[in-house]
Amino acid sequence: MDLTLSPAEEAFRDELRGWLEANHPGREPAGDDAAFEFRRVWQRKLHDAGWAGLSWPEEYGGRGATLVEQAIFNEEMVRARTPSVANVLGLAMGGPTVIAHGTEEQRKRFLPAILSAEEIWCQGFSEPGAGSDLASLKTRAVRDGDEWVVTGQKVWTTFAHHAKWCMMVARTDPEAAKHKGLTYFLMDMEQDAVQVRPLRQITGESEFNELFIEEARVPKENIVGREGEGWAVAITTLMHERATLAFGLQVSVQIALRELIETAGNARGLNGAVASEDPVIRQRLAQLLIESEVLRLNAYRGLSAIMRGGVPGPEGSLGKWHWSEVNQSLTELAMEIAGPRAMLSASDGNWSYRFLRARANSIEGGTTEILKNIVAERVLGLPRMR
């Protein structure tokens, strides 16, 4: 065990830290479009300096960075409180899936524009009738010469209104068993056959969308993996979602907790005393400090395991599940600290929004129920739930 950085890793960190100090883009502007443009510019700047797709092979525009460098990168982003990048799904899920299952042509075609944020990616897996039971999806794709014709409906497609490409799973063999007849497509979002309808959330904003797909066309060279093997490719995407994003998520919790502690230090709590000096609040803040440390350490231990073993395993499910609980507790405590202002939307630090937004954490990217099933069955080897 050695949790110190090697000289090379230290050099990497110092370089990055220096770069971030010089290039931090400041606070994100308000408004969906302005914020998105801001993130796109920020990603391009990162990319130009060689910080995007850090762990991707150099031949595809990455830096071939080690997992530890990737982790250092995430840590430094927390420390500097940088905003998000524009192409989150392309970087975390689309790119890795194309690298793992794509053809050489696909890699050359798609990867550079992911890195530069020229082409934004979204993900079309879930459907109204296929949530946790993803493989029951009904969107169909029918072969027509060199193209596939896709018809169906997708939900929860983040960034769909900004996206050029949708990584999508559709049923290509209605006769085959549930998991067998699926194929993984990269669908061009810029066609009339694809309609994006924003899905308003309980927070009031529309971060997600519905896709209505009516005979959309996908050329056959945009299949990832082989026809009928879409399920395996989709699992890769989901594993990357849970593993890679989980690392990012713990980082976001660290930031949020630091902000909450600041808030508590400035808030007048019960009977007028400073909230962070209240013994009951202190206990809960301390517990969150501990839990967020667990998230961080588990993510690092996961990296060490990948370094030894190769691919991310089902343990990633543990991190996503745990993160959702920690983030929900954190935002609930923020509401308690807000006192009567918990009733107002415009609370300091945007806590009311975050509190509502956190309710989705245990649903998006795999519900907690499904993640517990995965842990029980695939990590602990318990019998399949019937």
Next chain:
Amino acid sequence: MDLTLSPAEEAFRDELRGWLEANHPGREPAGDDAAFEFRRVWQRKLHDAGWAGLSWPEEYGGRGATLVEQAIFNEEMVRARTPSVANVLGLAMGGPTVIAHGTEEQRKRFLPAILSAEEIWCQGFSEPGAGSDLASLKTRAVRDGDEWVVTGQKVWTTFAHHAKWCMMVARTDPEAAKHKGLTYFLMDMEQDAVQVRPLRQITGESEFNELFIEEARVPKENIVGREGEGWAVAITTLMHERATLAFGLQVSVQIALRELIETAGNARGLNGAVASEDPVIRQRLAQLLIESEVLRLNAYRGLSAIMRGGVPGPEGSLGKWHWSEVNQSLTELAMEIAGPRAMLSASDGNWSYRFLRARANSIEGGTTEILKNIVAERVLGLPRMR
């Protein structure tokens, strides 16, 4: 809604309160046998004064008391901190089952000796392979003339070493469907064919027993209900267990919480301050005060519902489940208040014992998992778990 007592109820309460003041037997002596004898004497005293089997019909030696009087009785027992009676299972489960399903001869034969604690009752339902899945029990009974010959093994038979009668379910038709081939017997414990082996618990004591039954004889007039209909009779017993005992259980929580508050008022807590003045401890004590009030009120609401509707329903499951959680929290808090003494068995107020004992609360008399199934399926009407 009227939560005041009627003049008759007030008179009943005052009479009882006066009687308890004059007749309180003092603290239970140490040692299993001495304690049991003490409880037997105490029950006899209660019975002689007409306080046992309060709600039973007068013709069977009861007082024909109303449910409210029964509730008042329980409240006054708390207030006076009286010890337990000897024939808990006979009074709470055996008697009511015989009253509901027994023949007139059985009522005459069994009920008086239950009330007087002359004949102690135990319950033989669970088996090593049949815990939550009670109907999978394997103990067999074979007809032999006017008798049944019973062979099998039972576990968790409280008071078996003191008991004269065991209310027992055995399989009389091995061909019939799981729930159909069962019959309910009253088995005489005083025969060599029944061996009682004390089952040592994690607390060190042996409150429960195993029964090894090797061709025990039960005369056919000791069947309760009809042959093959034992499941329905057993359900009555269990309903009474959950409903009647639940009322007693909430009372025991009230006593325990009062004692814990006293303990906390005398204990030096964190950094030497009085434990009950510690804001974190106060929050948890207050929550227990609230939860125990919920237990009490739910029990009363259950009585009101029975007064309107007749028999205890599956809602009783709610009380038993909730009680187990409250009692576990309570004893865990007691350990926290005990500080380093939580490591010692001989803590003040016997809290270490109670803490260990409470672990069984969510298992005995229906596991929490089974009770939640019952609530989900029979109260909320959710589909049967498969």
Next chain:
Amino acid sequence: MNFGFTDDQQAIKRTAREFLKERYPAATVRRLAEEERGFTEEQWQEVAELGWPGVIVPEDSDGLGLGTVELVVIAEEMGYALAPTPWFSTTAATLMLVAAGTEAQRERWLGALARGEARGTLAVWDEHAGWAPDHSELEPDADGKLTATKIAVPDAGSADFLIISGADGRHWLIEASDSGVRISPEEAIDPTRKLFRVELSRAAAEPLQGAGEAIARAYATVVTMLAAENVGVGQRAMEMAVTYAKDRAQFDRPIGSYQAVSHRCAQMLLEVEGSRSLCYWAAWALDHEPDTGPRAGSMAKAYAGDAGFRVTASALQVHGGIGFTYEHDLHFFLKRAHANAHAFGDSRWHRDRVADLAGL
């Protein structure tokens, strides 16, 4: 000794359930939620015709002269329907006047309140004080005028007068029409109850009289009403979750047949029923056992505050993604449950009070 409602109480409950179901279907609630005022005068008149604003106004002031149990019966149904109406806020103000109003104040307002001709509200939080609802630092000027800002005041925009809390448990009545009063809407998490910012600038203030104990009991009644709302809110959210769990299939069976879902629903029942028991008891005690009332009220508020949020959040989890959409009705219930949990003292504060009142 009977937890059942009297025939009259049953009748009120039945009427409330039917009236609110008829007049406040989901579409209406949704529309009112998006408006600034949140109700129409016609809607208020209908409520007034049922006599609800006068439930606790004495009969000689045109009220019904009923008690807290009746308030709680209506409040529970209000929560169940999530009807946006200023009935809660105006009843809170009425409770303060009944408890501690001067003869003149009662004369001037109670009849009008009972007849639905006037509305009031209760303003407790100073802009810069701590979160305790009894922690106002507001002092009057030497000539008795008030200058201060109160936040998160329910329905102030449509109230005729405000009861303002101040330091040392003092309270004043201020007319909304006073030139020193400025009322502006605040953005509330729960859009079915409108909150306002009230800025007072040397506003004319009439002190209430009445003992601290009467005021304490009025506050206990207010929080018991909020707890009762959360019972109704939780009951409705639970019913939505149970229905969804029966209908929605994943992996070829209804999700309600999975213990992860069915045990979640069982837990909702436990918490809703616990809240209900405490509310009914608190209501009864406030009417009949003055010593127990405030403790029971704080118990009900603490428990139902926590339970309301947990039950609605749990119902959202049962619904999955669809429950997170604005199009689904569930979030309105979650937001009300949340707001109620933090209004007039959160669970932490009420547990502290329970500890105090239990002599800890």
Next chain:
Amino acid sequence: MNFGFTDDQQAIKRTAREFLKERYPAATVRRLAEEERGFTEEQWQEVAELGWPGVIVPEDSDGLGLGTVELVVIAEEMGYALAPTPWFSTTAATLMLVAAGTEAQRERWLGALARGEARGTLAVWDEHAGWAPDHSELEPDADGKLTATKIAVPDAGSADFLIISGADGRHWLIEASDSGVRISPEEAIDPTRKLFRVELSRAAAEPLQGAGEAIARAYATVVTMLAAENVGVGQRAMEMAVTYAKDRAQFDRPIGSYQAVSHRCAQMLLEVEGSRSLCYWAAWALDHEPDTGPRAGSMAKAYAGDAGFRVTASALQVHGGIGFTYEHDLHFFLKRAHANAHAFGDSRWHRDRVADLAGL
């Protein structure tokens, strides 16, 4: 940056797992649990031959000169096997001497400790003080003698010396053979670690020297060891629960196929792995990042204290009635987890420390 163990650390872990499995099967643990002393000299000699008592003793005093990571590796395996041995208590005393012993004390004891020829223990709780482990009120007599009673002192009955804590963070070494020392067994909930009452009556006491910070780090190491034990205890209880859930059938299927059981087991994994991460990090930090060490140690203790109890209690629930019998081994794990949660500061106290050390 690597969470993996070095080859040496792996070897220690492997040896510990095999040795403890071989020498401390359940029947042995059970037998020792029922004896007053809890281990034999032969058993101690075996442990000493592995070098474990000298893990953190410098090499020039015949120790292995290793660090906290190695201690934690062994402690985790000790918890997994639930081996009753005075290794923890004697290591706690050794840590104090290494951190704050005088030259003479180190000279006199460290070599003997490392070679397994002597044992010590650490006595912190005054009979009448509060529960904080650093809250002793003990003051020496004018001539430096000690009169006091310490409770719940692990393995004192077989120790050669005791480290006694007092007011203002002072510590003394007392030889068990001193005529002013009376040691008597206490009945402990956890029978696999023997606790004693130590009565001092004008006992000769040699003060330790050393700075407060070194002592604080020694205590942080002690609690990290206890946390690591709870990792092993939790791991073992989880494995027992998972095995039982696969084998035991009710309603014609293994109980592990019910979410009420399988999700419970998943929760165990979450908490065991979280505890493990914190322990390894704390151990590493205590060796390499002195500023982080105490905070990390308190985090590990708080989390693993809670988790150890919850996981073992949850495993008992999975087992149902059989898990509540003395015949089943599970309860020994539950009792150890519980005792560890309360030893040397409970989770509440360590969370307070985390808050302090995080600058809250």
